[in-house]
Amino acid sequence: MKKLVSFLALCTLLSLEASGVPTVVSASTLNSDDDAVPGVETINGKTYLTITASRVPEKKSAVSANLTVIDREEIERSGATTVGDLIAEKGIGHIHKYPGALTTIGIRGFRTETHGNDLQGHVLVLLDGRRAGTGNLAKLMTKNVERIEIIRGPGAVQYGSGGMGGVVNVITRQGKSNVAAIETGFGSFGQVEVNVDGTAKGQGLDFAGALSRFTQDEYKTGRGVTFANTGIDSQLGVSANVGYEPAPNNRFGVIVTDFDADHAGDPGYLSANDTDNYNDKSNYSVDSRYSGQNGSGRWQWMGRYFFGQDKSMWADPLYSNASGWDDGEDSRNSTDQQGAQAQVSGAIGMLNLTTGLDWLHYDVENSWSPQQTGYDNPALFLLSKVGICDDRFFVSGSLRQDWYAVEVKQPAGHDEDTSHLTPQLGLSWLVSDAFKLRGQIAQGFVMPSADQLGIDVEAYGHRTVGNPDLDPETSLTWEGGADYEQAGLSGSLTWFATDFEDKIVRTGLAGNVSSYTNLGNATINGVEVAFSYDIGGPLGWAWEVRPFVDMTWLTQYEDDATGDDLTYMSDVTLSSGLAFADGAGFSGRINVAYTGPQQVDDWEETYTVVDLDSFVVTDLMFSYRFLHSEKLGDFTVCGELRNLFDEDYAYVKGYPMPGRSVFVRLRWEY
Numbered sequence: 001m002k003k004l005v006s007f008l009a010l011c012t013l014l015s016l017e018a019s020g021v022p023t024v025v026s027a028s029t030l031n032s033d034d035d036a037v038p039g040v041e042t043i044n045g046k047t048y049l050t051i052t053a054s055r056v057p058e059k060k061s062a063v064s065a066n067l068t069v070i071d072r073e074e075i076e077r078s079g080a081t082t083v084g085d086l087i088a089e090k091g092i093g094h095i096h097k098y099p100g101a102l103t104t105i106g107i108r109g110f111r112t113e114t115h116g117n118d119l120q121g122h123v124l125v126l127l128d129g130r131r132a133g134t135g136n137l138a139k140l141m142t143k144n145v146e147r148i149e150i151i152r153g154p155g156a157v158q159y160g161s162g163g164m165g166g167v168v169n170v171i172t173r174q175g176k177s178n179v180a181a182i183e184t185g186f187g188s189f190g191q192v193e194v195n196v197d198g199t200a201k202g203q204g205l206d207f208a209g210a211l212s213r214f215t216q217d218e219y220k221t222g223r224g225v226t227f228a229n230t231g232i233d234s235q236l237g238v239s240a241n242v243g244y245e246p247a248p249n250n251r252f253g254v255i256v257t258d259f260d261a262d263h264a265g266d267p268g269y270l271s272a273n274d275t276d277n278y279n280d281k282s283n284y285s286v287d288s289r290y291s292g293q294n295g296s297g298r299w300q301w302m303g304r305y306f307f308g309q310d311k312s313m314w315a316d317p318l319y320s321n322a323s324g325w326d327d328g329e330d331s332r333n334s335t336d337q338q339g340a341q342a343q344v345s346g347a348i349g350m351l352n353l354t355t356g357l358d359w360l361h362y363d364v365e366n367s368w369s370p371q372q373t374g375y376d377n378p379a380l381f382l383l384s385k386v387g388i389c390d391d392r393f394f395v396s397g398s399l400r401q402d403w404y405a406v407e408v409k410q411p412a413g414h415d416e417d418t419s420h421l422t423p424q425l426g427l428s429w430l431v432s433d434a435f436k437l438r439g440q441i442a443q444g445f446v447m448p449s450a451d452q453l454g455i456d457v458e459a460y461g462h463r464t465v466g467n468p469d470l471d472p473e474t475s476l477t478w479e480g481g482a483d484y485e486q487a488g489l490s491g492s493l494t495w496f497a498t499d500f501e502d503k504i505v506r507t508g509l510a511g512n513v514s515s516y517t518n519l520g521n522a523t524i525n526g527v528e529v530a531f532s533y534d535i536g537g538p539l540g541w542a543w544e545v546r547p548f549v550d551m552t553w554l555t556q557y558e559d560d561a562t563g564d565d566l567t568y569m570s571d572v573t574l575s576s577g578l579a580f581a582d583g584a585g586f587s588g589r590i591n592v593a594y595t596g597p598q599q600v601d602d603w604e605e606t607y608t609v610v611d612l613d614s615f616v617v618t619d620l621m622f623s624y625r626f627l628h629s630e631k632l633g634d635f636t637v638c639g640e641l642r643n644l645f646d647e648d649y650a651y652v653k654g655y656p657m658p659g660r661s662v663f664v665r666l667r668w669e670y
Helices: 002-019 027-031 072-078 083-090 317-322 450-454
Strands: 041-043 046-048 066-071 095-098 102-107 123-127 145-152 166-172 179-187 191-202 205-216 232-247 250-265 278-293 299-315 329-348 351-366 372-388 393-410 414-430 435-446 456-459 462-465 473-486 489-501 504-508 513-518 522-533 544-559 572-581 586-595 598-601 609-612 615-629 633-642 661-669
Touching (some): 066 083, 066 489, 072 083, 083 095, 083 102, 083 145, 083 166, 083 586, 102 123, 372 450, 393 450, 414 450
Antiparallel strands (some): 041 046, 179 191, 179 661, 191 205, 205 232, 232 250, 278 299, 329 351, 372 393, 414 435, 598 609, 615 633
């Protein structure tokens, strides 16, 4: 079947080239093994279809941003069960991780938002090209993920508010063959994991899905100290992608995701361990989409509607009982999300255009605020790209106009609104088939929140009022880089410089009244390096033996007014190690992740800014297929040794992570 699809795709493309019709590649050509097919690239023997950087399929060589792709093979070798754990291994940037299913990530000095409306995040998380509705990457499971594409740098012109430091696009698997698998695992600290997943394809229908359940007891830190109340009673993840193709290159699809963490430990600082607090977290979404193209491939279109909900609840039973509460709930946050996208892409001579509209609506409730707020965010965008010199040189220019309105529904209804125009310009030059130079200038922005624009509350004798004249926070990033891909060698070098302006801060007014204002600028500059090389090839080995390194070095990250270093930023984050495989069922990976020292707020003891020490975490993973049978299927054993050297470390001061742990899983696939 794969050969037939490849043959038909190749014949279609050849006929289009012969007729002089520009080709735009659909997702159906992903199975092609021909690197010459537009929109599909084979790198180190793996095929990629990049969609994050421009919202349409295109070659990676045409992208002007620094794009990192974590493919399915790398996800499986990692053993990470959540997207947050996976990215923590990569050394891409700052990690903010607590016990109890809570992980944020930072790229180029900016972070995702975890508690509430993800429009206020500074790094944007997507599911299949639309907002995931959360910035907590512990809520996104890896079992049904095909790949993760990461834009380092602004992606606001494509996706709007929040894409200032970067964009993480988690792309769900799509069924291409008939496979079913069951997996179970056990490990240290009472860890138990059960997974069921599979894919299917036939008669125009395709399916890919996974169900995963995980539990864990309290863990010990690297010092051998039991960190009480760090267990999770139950963590359940569900993902399903179902599609139907009524005609070639036209597909109706529905993607359903659900995450629930019940009674996850909420231990507080180790120095002041609270053994009765807990939290419940959930996130679900339903995404319906139709995509297609005309017979020549000149025009593509896509329309979708999605909705979902993100909820978090933190309970403090002793405090709640003392206060006379019956349900024991201390604080709650709920965000209901719905949205739509519509776009059309076309090739007009050498010019490729994509235009369309996005619409988002959020309803947000917080127990710590008496207000209920609603958000509306319609937007229009135009993305253009010109390929010249036989597609060796690409120039891209894009614009996006966002309108942003908030409604404070309770206690007194009133509205506020603002807007923002976002430009971006990029260049990409394919010097040779293996070597590319690129550069771009791009803007990111974060819209003011409803509280910042329209709050009016009084608590403990202090009144806080919104400022309807707030401007969006903005950033302007210049960057340049080079990529190299050939004969098992992959390398990337990027320099970037970011000016961050109009940071929204809280400020005092007359008496006991405070409000918000645009006050605060910062400069963040740095270098990103990625390198890997399969040394087994030139040495004539049957094995793949691939050393790798991925590093971010922030050369400057300071507040422009004070000259002080910004908090929660390490000058260096690095991931390095060795990946190996024999091509016959055995593979493994040694990963060493380094996080440099950083200045953080000490909410545990001194309530001042203090230093958090650097740390190194080493993980070892292996996988061995010990039985391969057409009748019985494949049996594989996987092992993980986490924190090999028992490092005593914490991503957040006062919340040390687990010490050395072992995990073993058995997988049957048929």
